[in-house]
Amino acid sequence: MDKHEALEYVGANFPAQFKVVCTNCKRQVAVRKDVFVNRVEKAYALGSDLKTLIEGYWCKKCQKAHGKNIIGGIALVTSGSVKVIDTLIED
Numbered sequence: 655m656d657k658h659e660a661l662e663y664v665g666a667n668f669p670a671q672f673k674v675v676c677t678n679c680k681r682q683v684a685v686r687k688d689v690f691v692n693r694v695e696k697a698y699a700l701g702s703d704l705k706t707l708i709e710g711y712w713c714k715k716c717q718k719a720h721g722k723n724i725i726g727g728i729a730l731v732t733s734g735s736v737k738v739i740d741t742l743i744e745d
Contacts, residue, residue, distance in 0.1 A: 660694055660704040676713035677726065683713045696724055 655663070668690065673682040685693075697707040702725050710725045723729045 655704060657695065657698040660698070661691060663704065664691055664694055674708065674711050674713075676716055677710050678712055678716040678720070678722075681713070693724055700725060700727065 664687065668687050671684055671686050672690075674685050674690075675682050694704060694707060697703065700723060702710075706725055712720075712722050712724055712726050717723065717729065721729050
C-alpha cells in the first residue's frame with residue numbers, strides 16, 4: 655500500500671477519534687483522525703508504512719522522553735533540544 659492508498663484508507667475507515675496503543679509504555683492514547691493522517695505522512699517520509707506505524711506506534715510522551723521518532727527509530731531532530739549557537743569571528 656503506497657502513501658496515497660494509506661491516506662485514503664485512513665480517511666474512509668477510521669473514526670473521527672480512536673485509540674492507539676503505544677508500543678513503549680503500553681498505554682492507549684486517543685488520536686484524532688486528522689492528526690493521525692499527518693503521522694501517516696511522517697511515517698512514509700521515514701520509509702515506513704501504515705502497518706508498521708500502527709504496530710510500532712510511539713506516543714508523543716515516549717518520543718520526547720527517549721529521543722525516538724513516531725515509529726521508534728532514533729529522532730534526528732527533537733523539538734526543544736536543538737540550540738543554535740552563533741559564533742563571532744573577529745578579524
